[in-house]
Amino acid sequence: MPRPDRYRWVVLAVGAAAQAATSAYFLGLASITPALRVHFGLDLPGVGTLLGTIALGLVLTLIAWGSAADRFGERGVMTVGLLGAAIALGAAAVVPNPAAVGLLLALAGASGASVNSASGRAVLTWFPAERRGFAMSIRQTAVPVGGGLAALVLPGLADTAGVPAAFAALGGFCAVAAVAVAIWVTEPPGSPARGTAERAGFSVVLRNRRLLLLSVAAFSLVIPQSMGLTFLVELLHDSAGFSPAVAAAVLAGVQALSVVGRLSSGLWSDQVGSRLGPLRITAVVVAAAFALAAALEPGPAALFVIVLVPAVAISASWNGLVYAAAGELAPPGRAATAMAVSNTAAFVSAAVGPMVGGVIAHAAGWPAMLACGAVVALLARLALAGGRQDARSRAATSVQKS
The missing domain is CATH 1.20.1250.20 (MFS general substrate transporter like domains)
Structure with missing residues (x-):
């Protein structure tokens, strides 16, 4: 493995990319609300409820994902969560019923919550205290960056290829991030094996x-x-x-x-x-x-x-x-x-x-x-x-x- 003082930046970059992938649909779907309304035949309250299901799924599962990350490590938790989000968003691309899509978006929010919980833990374990504040801030900037990039890309994509293409692109982003996490996110050298470390209730x-x-x-x-x-x-x-x-x-x-x-x-x-x-x-x-x-x-x-x-x-x-x-x-x-x-x-x-x-x-x-x-x-x-x-x-x- 490369030197830890260098490899920690690889882990941070992959974690930030994973955070950007989830933020792309947490925040970016709001940029195509007119297209969503036309595609699903929704009024303003309806499209607001549709997008609100993402936050609902996220809030209900954040603590559970955090506990899982502490027990099993961030790589497995983020990989499973990102794959779940990719599958849910991919399914949303082919489902015409808005109620079913709302359930899929809730599942995408619940799955993506894994990244919010686990990517921060990766920063804490890899970076020493004197660099941790800056590293965590880099990870946090991925939230507006991911949402902003989605807001730039999704409207044009929805106009030219339709709403299903927008869902498919977001799912693809999550799938690529899942592969990157599985390959490059690891525990720091010398970390105790999973299940052997002292853990408070x-x-x-x-x-x-x-x-x-x-x-x-x-x-x-x-x-x-x-x-x-x-x-x-x-x-x-x-x-x-x-x-x-x-x-x-x-x-x-x-x-x-x-x-x-x-x-x-x-x-x-x-x-x-x-x-x-x-x-x-x-x-x-x-x-x-x-x-x-x-x-x-x-x-x-x-x-x-x-x-x-x-x-x-x-x-x-x-x-x-x-x-x-x-x-x-x-x-x-x-x-x-x-x-x-x-x-x-x-x-x-x-x-x-x-x-x-x-x-x-x-x-x-x-x-x-x-x-x-x-x-x-x-x-x-x-x-x-x-x-x-x-x-x-x-x-x-x-x-x-x-």
Whole structure:
């Protein structure tokens, strides 16, 4: 085998590609909703329900996949999950009934959840603590990258070859990723054999106060993130007078900034030797920026945009820190399970945030929604207030025994 200090980057690249493959259908199918409506004869609520089944399948299985990754290793778990997603998406390409396709998409979401749980564990086991934050951030950037690439490719493919071709292409991406995982993802040299390492019971994860508070922080920080990303185009159109096309271009720019932010936050956490410290600062900055945007919303449009755009970008820049911290804080042998718990909290919040934000904005206006994002970000800071001992001090114990 090549030198571990070099091969770890191969494992990271394959894990990131696997994450991009699942994100391509988690996020990318939204780019062909008009084609899906025509193909299946659905109205807006119907197509929303169809795509929502993916998230349902994912949330229900994240913790189970995390536990499996801790027990059997990430290669087998990701390979099985990606193959399951490939089969489900391939079947969706030939099934005409939208209800059946919804069940297949739920299966694809449930299968793809394996990558969310297991690829983070691969980063933890292969990378030392002083590089782990950056590595985890690279893995997290695969989420918007995969969704963005799908959004670029799928509309043209659906227009020229039809919706079945879009499903088939997504399934093919997952199949290729499964082969890559099976070939190149391995355990680090010197890792204990599967089934021989010390492993805490699952209930220990749920009783770990610091992990639960970290999950509360993740849930809270996703609220302003999801509201900002979901309603940025509407905000820029209503409050700043941007055309839909220009507002959409700004959203694309915010996504690009969030990628830079995720990488930068990972480097920052490595340099200061802390995941929780940068998270605390980020929560305060997000709260202040959303509060300032709420105050400026009726004011000068240019100033409002100057504040709002960075606020939304920063709100989407911290995710890798939470998952690295969760894995490092985990009880022995439960890194993937701990990350899955935090990931579940984040995905539930991502579903709740836009709904709550839409209700608040409709009832009380955009400033009220932005103020709500600020308040919830402060709640995240409060959840992170305890536990002055940094997650990295636990890294050697929990990760090495995983």
